[in-house]
Amino acid sequence: MSAALVAAYVGLGANLGRPCEQVERGIEALAALPETRVVARSSLYASSPVDAPGPDYANAVVELRTALGAGALLEALHRIEARFGRERSTRNAPRELDLDLLLYGDVSSEAPALRLPHPRLHQRAFVLHPLLEIAPQLQVQGPLADCLNTVRDQPIRRLGPRAAWPDECRGSGLPPLKPPA
Secondary structure, three states: OOOEEEEEEEEEEEEOOOOHHHHHHHHHHOOOOOOOOEEEEOOOEOOOOOOOOOOOEEEEEEEEOOOOOHHHHHHHHHHHHHHHHOOOOOOOOOOEEEEEEEEEEOEEEEEEOOEEEOHHHHHOHHHHHHHHHHHOOOOOEEEHHHHHHOOOOEEEEEOOOOHHHHHHHHHOOOOOOOOOO
């Protein structure tokens, strides 16, 4: 990698097929991108869908160092999603793999095709918990940790290391989550 490397954070999620395996394969696909390397990855988390029907999700966040520009990286994420069978039929539809570009260096963009930071990252427990696990120092209009109170009603559970995944995670779905008390 000869060009300057930028820190980028990508959220991964899947709730169809074998969600945990899909997320793991998604991380492998990110690591195979040209001029890009994965430098940190969160644990896997199980979360309920937000503003959508369908089964629970497996989620994670990775930190990349990449020489790809923000637009090129987003295009690469869309190509990976397509390889996994992602169809953009309806917003928040269940999917085999979802990749969201959460942050790209200190770039801020309001362009319809490339909104950075991701406009809802601070409203989603499935993004905040894994992101804060690998990068607790991050700030987007203040410390990200300050956003946790606004998502405390969103069910989420850390699944831990791969060896500790429940059998259901390796199978066709995730164990059901219980709503918060």
